[in-house]
Amino acid sequence: MMETDVLVIGAGPAGSAAAKHAALGGASVILIDKKSEIGTPKRCAEGIYDHGLKWLEIEPDPQWAVRRINGGTIIAPDKTRLTLDETILPEKGYIIERKVFDKYMAMDAARAGAKIMVKTLAKSIMRDQDSEGSFCIVDCEQMGETIEIKARIVIAADGPESRIAKAFGINSTTKPKDMMSGVQYEMVGVNCERMDLIELHLGAFADGGYAWVFPKGDDIANVGIAISSTSERPAIEYLNEFIASYPPLSNAKAVELNVGGDPIGGLIGQISDDNLLVCGDAAGQVDPITGGGIILGMLGGKTAGQVAARAVRAKDYSARRLKEYEVLFDEYTQGAIPKLAIAKDVYRSLSDNDLNQIIHAFVGLDYNNMTLSDVLRVILKVSPRLALKFGKLFKIVFQS
Incomplete structure (x- = not known):
């Protein structure tokens, strides 16, 4: 049996961020991925923005920042x-280039001290107790062989409809x-x-x-x-x-x-529990409007890794202790995902004619000093009906 403080399941960007920051926090970390090559196949339009990289303290590298x-x-x-x-x-x-970026992020985790195991599939999970508190035993299949990994905290970064979250009794099914x-x-x-x-x-x-x-x-x-x-x-x-x-x-x-x-439904109902943290697509840390999830997922991974490392130092792996993750993620993102989910519903309610009117109204405007109130006034000129719809949206989205 292998033993570790933190086991991260899934080596996408969110999982690698979690492994990196848990290791930087002093925890022993194993990062596993079911694929033989991290980063393939890609399922992403591959866009990323500067501010997100700054939040994550990642410098763009020409190996993966291609345009x-x-x-x-x-x-x-x-x-x-x-x-x-x-x-x-x-x-x-x-x-x-996601195929390069994902591998680059996993290498970052390895440099921070995480052990990487590819072609390793988590099959089943069982909780138990010992003199140091609660832990999990994860049965894995690696290249045709069965191995066991004992971990105090499991971080599920295994993608949409997370099997790992479901194994802990969390409903991760997407409607x-x-x-x-x-x-x-x-x-x-x-x-x-x-x-x-x-x-x-x-x-x-x-x-x-x-x-x-x-x-x-x-x-x-x-x-x-x-x-x-x-x-x-x-x-x-x-x-x-x-x-x-x-x-x-x-x-x-x-x-x-x-x-x-x-x-694109927003956060799943629960992203932490005893011995468990969930991040990335598995947690629904995705922009509900665009479907973009690299930055939000990695922010979730970074936060999960930091919280896991602190929990390991405190030797407290309870749901009450790990609830800090949900609070911090909401603070770091300023509650963006639930608000964007509301914006998504507004977008889906717009007809082609609505979209044409809105875009026509914004072509050629001077945006340098434009405020949200100015935006709403532009929409009001287009249509009082649309202004009412967007007014309610702005009130909810920007109330904080």
Whole structure:
């Protein structure tokens, strides 16, 4: 039997962040992943923003930060373009190479002192007690052999509908209405107007979601779509129709296909318990509007690792002690996920005509000194009905 203070299950960005910060806090850490190669297959549009990297104290590295992004363009259903670039937005970002980034983050965890074990699948979990308090025994399968790992704290970072959380009695099931079905090509031969801006294409054509073009090189981009998981047709049909209809992609050819589900229902009901912390997609630490989860998941992982290390030092692995994780994550993110979930519901209620009107109203405005009140006044000019809807949203989202 192997013994460790903290066992992290899942070596995505959230799990690696958890392992790194638990190890930096003085805990012994094992990080396991069921795959033989960390980072594959990718299920991500690969966008990340500067401020998030600063929160995580990560310096961009050209090994994985492959394209500088200076803003974005929102395309209305009627093809009107609203561009928010470096002349308007102070925030910039990168398109990253997830296959490299995930491995890089796992290496960071290893350098901090975590032991990495690939091709290792957690099969079952049992709680027990000894003279030092409660612990877990995790039965794992590694390359055809069964091994046992004894851990004081388990951090579940095993993705949507976490099996590990369920093993502890937590309901991590995502309702169909709260799951997006995503599909993406990495394409070459892309010829967008500006290859330093991401593009978000809105409208009913995406059946409750949106399409995107995220540049990765001079003529390379991730081109994808996320639709409601309850849609009658598969997501790839919607994506192929979008590509066929968009002139900058007329000569583009796919070199890679990525598919996956994205939980957008917000945080699951419980993300900590006796001997357990849950982070990343497993915890629902995902932006409900865009489905982006790298930064939020890694903030969850970082917080979980720090709390786990403190609990190990205190020799207290109880749910009461580990509840600190939920409080700190909410503080660090300023309660962003529940608020964004409300914004998602507003977005889904907008018709193509609503979207056209809103985007038309914001084209050409001076954003340098614009306040939230100014934004609401612009929407009021478009439609009192929409202003009422957004007014309620702003009151809830920005009340803190």
